[in-house]
Amino acid sequence: MPDLPHANRLRAGRYSQTGQIYLLTAVTWNRTPFFTDWRAGRLVVDHFRQAQTEEWVDSLAWVVMPDHFHWLVELKNNSLSALVLATKSRSARAVNARLERRGMVWQRGFHDRAIRREADLQAVARYIVANPLRAGLVTRVHDYPLWDAKWL
Known part of the structure; x- marks a missing residue:
């Protein structure tokens, strides 16, 4: 197998690049719909x-759905994993x-996709x-309380 210049970095985990735009997705534990309570979803938004x-x-x-979120970000400081x-x-x-519960809220890991500028x-x-x-869940986007976009 050829020696690839980035192989160690790939084995060590994700590659995070400052200034890169990423679409991040994370899913709740066992797809539990914690965020049907929009006030609980607002706590994710706060973070x-x-x-x-x-x-x-x-x-x-971003949008916080009942059992997952999608978050479009431009990475500034830190790594994707730390974020x-x-x-x-x-x-x-x-x-x-x-x-008023204990236990897992999120499944381990997350999905990321780099978006070209x-x-x-x-x-x-x-x-x-x-x-x-x-x-x-709604018939008009504006009826859903857990979303925002820089341009909309």
Whole structure:
């Protein structure tokens, strides 16, 4: 097998690049719909905003669905793994307190996809925030309380 220049980095985990735009997705434990209670979902949103305030990311768009979230970010400081770990950990504590429960809120890991700068980011954002429509949760995006996008 040929020696690949980035093989060690790939084995060590994800590659995070400052300034790169990523679409992040995380799923709740056993797909439990914790965020049908929109106030619990707002706690996740609070931690998206905290990551922005701490200058880890520039949040471009997000939606918190009953059992997962999609978050479009431009990575600023820190790694993807550190960002998602902190966001999931902090939000899990807050959600458990809100719902007066103990235990797992998030499944381990997350999915990430790098988005090319030349991609139509507004189209990606529209796709993200239209999730509640496609899931049949609302008939108009503006009726769903757990989304935002920089351009919309």
